[in-house]
Amino acid sequence: MRISNIFTKTSKTSPADEVSKNAQLLIRAGFVYKEMAGVYVYLPLGKRVLDNIIQIVREEMNAVGGNEISLTALQQKDTWETSGRWSDEVMDVWFKTKLANGTELGLAPTHEEPMTKLMKNFISSYKDLPVYPYQFQIKFRNELRSKSGLMRGREFWMKDLYSFSRNQQEHDEFYEKITDAYHKVYERLGLGNLTYKTFASGGSFAKYSHEFQTLSDVGEDIIYVHEGKRIAINEEVYTDEVLADLGVERSELIEKKAVEVGNIFTLGTKFSDALDLEYTDESGARKKVFMGSYGIGPSRLMGLIAEHFADERGLVWPESIAPAKVYLVSIGEKGAQAADELYDELQSRGVEVLYDDRNERPGAKFADSELMGIPYTLTVSDRLVEAGQFELKARSGDTEAKLLTRDELFASIGLS
Amino acid sequence: MRISNIFTKTSKTSPADEVSKNAQLLIRAGFVYKEMAGVYVYLPLGKRVLDNIIQIVREEMNAVGGNEISLTALQQKDTWETSGRWSDEVMDVWFKTKLANGTELGLAPTHEEPMTKLMKNFISSYKDLPVYPYQFQIKFRNELRSKSGLMRGREFWMKDLYSFSRNQQEHDEFYEKITDAYHKVYERLGLGNLTYKTFASGGSFAKYSHEFQTLSDVGEDIIYVHEGKRIAINEEVYTDEVLADLGVERSELIEKKAVEVGNIFTLGTKFSDALDLEYTDESGARKKVFMGSYGIGPSRLMGLIAEHFADERGLVWPESIAPAKVYLVSIGEKGAQAADELYDELQSRGVEVLYDDRNERPGAKFADSELMGIPYTLTVSDRLVEAGQFELKARSGDTEAKLLTRDELFASIGLS
Numbered sequence: 001m002r003i004s005n006i007f008t009k010t011s012k013t014s015p016a017d018e019v020s021k022n023a024q025l026l027i028r029a030g031f032v033y034k035e036m037a038g039v040y041v042y043l044p045l046g047k048r049v050l051d052n053i054i055q056i057v058r059e060e061m062n063a064v065g066g067n068e069i070s071l072t073a074l075q076q077k078d079t080w081e082t083s084g085r086w087s088d089e090v091m092d093v094w095f096k097t098k099l100a101n102g103t104e105l106g107l108a109p110t111h112e113e114p115m116t117k118l119m120k121n122f123i124s125s126y127k128d129l130p131v132y133p134y135q136f137q138i139k140f141r142n143e144l145r146s147k148s149g150l151m152r153g154r155e156f157w158m159k160d161l162y163s164f165s166r167n168q169q170e171h172d173e174f175y176e177k178i179t180d181a182y183h184k185v186y187e188r189l190g191l192g193n194l195t196y197k198t199f200a201s202g203g204s205f206a207k208y209s210h211e212f213q214t215l216s217d218v219g220e221d222i223i224y225v226h227e228g229k230r231i232a233i234n235e236e237v238y239t240d241e242v243l244a245d246l247g248v249e250r251s252e253l254i255e256k257k258a259v260e261v262g263n264i265f266t267l268g269t270k271f272s273d274a275l276d277l278e279y280t281d282e283s284g285a286r287k288k289v290f291m292g293s294y295g296i297g298p299s300r301l302m303g304l305i306a307e308h309f310a311d312e313r314g315l316v317w318p319e320s321i322a323p324a325k326v327y328l329v330s331i332g333e334k335g336a337q338a339a340d341e342l343y344d345e346l347q348s349r350g351v352e353v354l355y356d357d358r359n360e361r362p363g364a365k366f367a368d369s370e371l372m373g374i375p376y377t378l379t380v381s382d383r384l385v386e387a388g389q390f391e392l393k394a395r396s397g398d399t400e401a402k403l404l405t406r407d408e409l410f411a412s413i414g415l416s
Numbered sequence: 417m418r419i420s421n422i423f424t425k426t427s428k429t430s431p432a433d434e435v436s437k438n439a440q441l442l443i444r445a446g447f448v449y450k451e452m453a454g455v456y457v458y459l460p461l462g463k464r465v466l467d468n469i470i471q472i473v474r475e476e477m478n479a480v481g482g483n484e485i486s487l488t489a490l491q492q493k494d495t496w497e498t499s500g501r502w503s504d505e506v507m508d509v510w511f512k513t514k515l516a517n518g519t520e521l522g523l524a525p526t527h528e529e530p531m532t533k534l535m536k537n538f539i540s541s542y543k544d545l546p547v548y549p550y551q552f553q554i555k556f557r558n559e560l561r562s563k564s565g566l567m568r569g570r571e572f573w574m575k576d577l578y579s580f581s582r583n584q585q586e587h588d589e590f591y592e593k594i595t596d597a598y599h600k601v602y603e604r605l606g607l608g609n610l611t612y613k614t615f616a617s618g619g620s621f622a623k624y625s626h627e628f629q630t631l632s633d634v635g636e637d638i639i640y641v642h643e644g645k646r647i648a649i650n651e652e653v654y655t656d657e658v659l660a661d662l663g664v665e666r667s668e669l670i671e672k673k674a675v676e677v678g679n680i681f682t683l684g685t686k687f688s689d690a691l692d693l694e695y696t697d698e699s700g701a702r703k704k705v706f707m708g709s710y711g712i713g714p715s716r717l718m719g720l721i722a723e724h725f726a727d728e729r730g731l732v733w734p735e736s737i738a739p740a741k742v743y744l745v746s747i748g749e750k751g752a753q754a755a756d757e758l759y760d761e762l763q764s765r766g767v768e769v770l771y772d773d774r775n776e777r778p779g780a781k782f783a784d785s786e787l788m789g790i791p792y793t794l795t796v797s798d799r800l801v802e803a804g805q806f807e808l809k810a811r812s813g814d815t816e817a818k819l820l821t822r823d824e825l826f827a828s829i830g831l832s
Contacts (some may be wrong), residue, residue, distance in 0.1 A: 006549035007483050007538050033534055035488045041534060042486040050486075067423050070458040070466075072451045073489070073554065074511075074571050095490075095513045097523070099570075100560050107523075118449055118457060122423050131423035138489065138554070144516050154515075155490050195566070 001044075001324065002343075003356045003368075008043045010368050021218070022307035023149030025315055029372045031323075038146025038154035045354075045372065046302075048323035050157065053298040055138050056188045057159050060181045064174070066134045066161055071114050073140060075106045079113050079185075083274040093141040107140035112293060113408070115162045116271040126166055126281050130174060134161030136298065148220075149321065150303025153260065157299040163292040168205075171266065171290045178294055182212055182262050189301060190309075190318030195261065196232035198223050199242060205268025207245075208237070208388060213258035216308045221260055225251040232258070259304050267291040306373075309396075315373030316396050324354040325376060326413060327369035331362050332382030340378040349415055370395065376413060377401075417460075417740065418759075419772045419784075424459045426784050427668045436725035437634070439565030440457045441731055447722075447739075454562025454570035461770075461788065462718075464739035466573065469714045471554050472604045472736065473575050475598045482521050482550045482577055487530050489556060491522045495529050499690040511559040523556035528709060531578045532687040539705060542582055542697050546590060550577030552714065564636075566719030567675065573715040577707040582697070584621075587682065587706045594710055598678050599630055605717060606725075606734030611634070611677065612648035615658060621684025623661075624653070628678035637676055640669040648674070675720050683707040722789075727813070731789030733811050740770040741792060742829060743785035747778050748798035755796040758806075765831055786811065790827060793817075 008030030015034055019025050023040070026032040031046030032107040042050055051075070058068065066290040072250065074097075084129055086106070088094055095107040109113065122128060139158045145155050165171040179197060198213040213223050213232055222289050223232040226248050243250060267360070269288040272278070272356035277289045302321075309316040319325060324345060330339035336357070343355045354374055356365045362379075369377045379401075390409045393401035404412060424446030431450055434440050439456070440446040447462030458466055458556060474484065490513075496502035502522070504510055509525040524530065531549065555574045562570050577594070581587040595613060602611040607630050614629040629639050629648055638651040642664050649658055649669070659666060685704040688694070693705045718737075725732040735741060742762060746755035752773070759771045770790055772781045778795075785793045795807040795817075806825045809817035820828060 005481065005483070007535070007544070007549060009538055011537075030538075033537065036490065036492055039488045039490045041530075044483045044485055047484060047486055067421070067460045068463060069460055070463055072455045072457055072571055074452065074455045074556070076452055095521075097511045097513045101556050104510075114451065114457075119423070121449065122425055122428075130424070140490070142516050155488055193477065243823065267658055284687060 001352075001354055003354060003358055005346075008045065010371050012238075018149070019147050020149030020151070020303075020307075021310070022151060022303040025310055025371075026150065026303075026306055029315055031315075031372075032150070036154075038143060038152065038156075040150060040153070040299075045323040049302055049317065049321050050298055052321040052323075053158070053189065053301055054157070057185055057296055057298060058136070060185050060188075061132075061134050061161055063158065064132065064177050064181045066132045068135065069133050070135050071108070071111050071118070071137060073107050073138065075108050075114060077104050077106070079117055079275075080106065083113055083271060085113065093143060095140045097141045108137075109139055109141045111135070111137070111160055112162070112267070112271050113275065116275040116277050116291070119164055120277050120288070123164060123277065123279055126279055128136050129279060129289065130163060130165040130170055132161055132163050132174070134159060134294075143381075148303070150299050150306070151218075153299060156297060159296045159298060161294040163294070164277075165290045165292070166279070166287075167290055168268075168402075171292055175264065175266065175292060178264060178361065179210070182264070182294075182296070185296065186212065186214070186261065188320050189305065190320065191261070191305070194308075196223065196225055196230060196258070198232040198234050198258075199237060199246065200234040200263070201237050202266065203268070204270065206266035209263060209265045211260050212262035214261045214304060214308070215256050215258050216304065217257055218304070218307045219257040219259040221258050223256055223258045225256050226253055228252070232256075256306075259308075261301055261304060262294075262296040264294045265292060267293055282397060310373075313367075314371030317373040317375065319375045322352075322373065323373050324352040324374055326353045327372065327374035327377045328353050328355045329362065329365045329369065329377060329379045330355075330357065331379065334385045335381040338385045342380060344388075346413075346415075351413060351415065378409070378413075417770055418767075419578065419770060419774055422460050424461065424511075434565070435563050435668065436565030436567070436719075436723075437726070438567060438719040441726055441787075442566070442719075445731055447731075447788075448566070452570075454559060454568065454572075456566060456569070456715075461739040465718055465737050468737040468739075469605065469717055470573070470575070472711055473601055474552070475716060476601050476604075477548075477550050477575065477577055480593050480597045482548045484551065485536070485549050486551050487524070487553060488526050489523050489554065491524050491763050493520050493522070495691075496522065496531055497670045499529055499531065502649070506721075509559060511556045517569060524553075525555055525557045525576075527551070528578070528683070528687050528707075529691065531576075532691040532693050532707070535580055535705070536691065536693055539580060539693060539695055542695055545695060545705065546581040546586055548577055548579050548590070550575060550710075551622055564719070566715050566722070567634075569715060572713060575712045575714060577710040579710070580693075581706045581708070582695070582703075583706055584684075587708055589740060591680065591708060594680060595626070598710075598712070601712065602628065602630070602669055602677065604736050605721065606736065607677070607717075607721070610724075612639065612641055612646060612674070614648040614674075615653060615662065616650040616679070617653050618682065619684070620686065622682035625679060625681045627676050629674035630677045630720060630724070631672050632675050632720065633673055634720070635673040635675040636725045637674050639672055639674045641672050641724070642668055643670070644668070648672075657709055673731060675724075677717055677720060678710075678712040680710045681708060683709055684756050726789075730787035731781075732788040733791065736789045738789065738791050740768040742767060742769045742789055743788065743790035743793045744769050744771045745778065745781045745785065745793060746771075746773060746796045746797075747795065750801045751797040754801045756789065758794075758796060762829075762831075767829060767831065794825070794829075
């Protein structure tokens with residue numbers, strides 16, 4: 001993409017009322033725009049990052065048998081009264097609205113009830129189980145305060161998968177499988193080493209639920225990490241009983257700040273009881289379907305990754321989700337001509353390039369490349385063209401710019 | 417995709433309160449689920465169709481220089497008071513809601529105001545123009561009645577692009593360019609021959625706006641078609657003056673029913689006046705930005721295509737948007753083994769296949785293939801395997817099933 005064809009610009013400032021570091025950086029880099037607290041517009045480069053995160057999650061959900069669908073934001077009262085969650089006192093983040101005829105509606109903050117209702121049309125026999133529908137959808141949550149940028153939104157992207165199983169055993173097998181899938185997601189997002197499966201409070205059907213917590217100074221959660229076992233315990237369940245359950249000692253655990261980047265729950269028959277979702281088993285008996293739910297917030301992940309990896313020069317995206325792999329800077333007339341050709345070649349070979357073809361001083365171009373956090377900055381100047389060289393600098397780490405031949409350049413960015 | 421891995425099922429019936437033919441068919445085929453009137457869930461195969469339509473529109477919008485972004489559903493009152501459209505009397509399709517602190521919010525039924533507000537951050541000089549941001553977004557419209565299935569929703573998908581130009585001349589050039597892009601979209605959706613650029617009422621800044629109207633008996637609009645000139649006139653402006661403007665005679669025009677599948681407007685400075693969106697021109701003078709808006713409804717298109725092409729056996733999708741190109745039916749044991757291999761080969765060569773691997777009688781499989789509207793049904797049975805043959809039947813038209821060799825089969829579905 002040529003920078004001259006994108007309408008956004010970088011900025012030295014962010015809105016005075018924006019207190020979150022991730023939003024400040026993303027706004028300055030032209031990736032998002034603040035519509036109101038907790039509600040952000042995704043601009044061209046920000047949308048690319050979000051879409052890249054979503055695609056990684058999609059691939060891993062499909063790999064465990066997920067069926068992608070899209071539920072609705074508008075919700076009817078009677079669907080949610082079945083579980084008692086229509087009440088603003090039970091679920092305090094509803095946005096409510098009304099049809100023209102006065103009928104009350106709500107904007108879904110989560111989708112257990114409508115998903116369970118939907119499945120009543122498709123599940124009747126043990127032969128129909130297990131199934132794993134999921135969606136990427138904009139959720140609406142009427143948070144009292146929303147000061148964490150993309151990390152706690154009032155309108156935000158969520159992936160929610162729901163499992164429908166015959167029994168606890170079938171459920172447990174899937175629960176293990178999707179735990180692995182979640183680890184793969186964080187690995188691909190560059191958060192693998194930092195992210196711990198964390199024991200948190202369960203419910204009627206399981207002693208524990210599990211969060212995926214990414215260690216970060218920007219986190220608001222406190223967890224206790226066992227590095228050897230690669231697990232952690234949320235402070236809410238940090239008790240002697242839990243330590244004994246997990247066979248770990250207090251002395252082995254380290255207190256850390258972390259951000260919750262996913263959670264998985266054993267729901268059991270809570271919602272299939274409420275909405276009467278049954279199946280006929282092999283013996284002809286009617287049984288309630290055994291459920292689980294599995295969430296990941298792509299927009300929260302974008303905020304966390306933005307904030308966690310940033311340095312004093314700006315954003316630093318992992319290659320897997322960066323809006324482009326290479327930021328191409330041309331300097332001078334011969335440089336521009338050589339850059340035009342290089343841009344076409346790299347794009348045609350599948351390397352995403354942000355080509356800064358503006359008539360700007362080189363310093364401004366380099367500063368924008370760093371603020372935007374593009375993994376590689378590639379410079380083509382008159383002087384370099386004459387020397388048959390290219391200058392390549394990696395965004396992360398303190399690696400120096402390297403002068404490379406054409407072959408060395410292509411090898412460095414993964415083209416042989 | 418194996419049918420056994422998709423949780424949906426076809427059905428002989430649709431909900432009793434569903435009066436729309438497109439929704440009845442799409443529900444019976446398992447493509448959508450009715451959450452409430454005008455609000456539909458997209459199930460796995462329906463989501464594929466919708467995504468295929470969106471991708472075609474995206475490619476054509478990118479080809480004319482569009483920048484894809486994603487605005488927000490939640491909207492603040494003050495943004496819309498600038499234009500007077502916050503009032504429920506001026507715009508009667510608002511869903512309104514409230515923040516926890518009592519602040520009024522609305523759910524965007526369209527996005528002229530927030531898009532104009534956004535662009536104030538990025539447009540200051542003539543050098544910043546023209547620009548063409550667009551989005552695919554779920555719009556919310558509080559329609560009094562909603563009985564047309566996917567063709568008139570309360571929560572539905574819309575592509576809206578907005579043009580920001582220096583002056584009317586620059587605007588007019590883009591208006592022509594995007595008109596061509598719209599024709600390409602309808603061509604790719606199989607609606608090219610049926611779709612007419614239609615003159616409709618304009619506004620303060622242009623005598624006409626333009627609708628794209630697809631001839632169909634399911635339409636609720638009346639248009640007057642000039643087949644020679646490939647244009648039409650909406651009945652709302654079917655006057656002697658307009659006929660004279662366009663140089664056509666009443667006798668040359670045929671009255672037809674049609675469905676509006678897109679519209680483009682010259683907005684002029686209506687919204688840049690309201691929200692004070694200015695730029696500095698070449699001479700240093702401050703001028704208002706000249707705007708246009710360009711809408712296409714992917715979910716409405718899905719409903720129209722479903723309803724228009726359907727026959728007594730079910731849906732009939734154009735290949736460009738079908739959820740799969742081939743519906744593969746296996747019969748018998750040897751048939752199943754050969755079908756497994758064929759499925760893997762076709763998928764690996766980029767042909768999307770719905771593989772009906774269920775233990776069902778052949779008649780049920782053929783009926784589902786026809787109800788779902790998959791372009792080709794390919795049968796592999798024990799008997800055919802022994803004869804070294806494959807049976808291929810096209811969904812559209814009355815073409816007979818053909819017995820083909822392997823080479824003939826591959827050629828027939830576009831593999832050489």
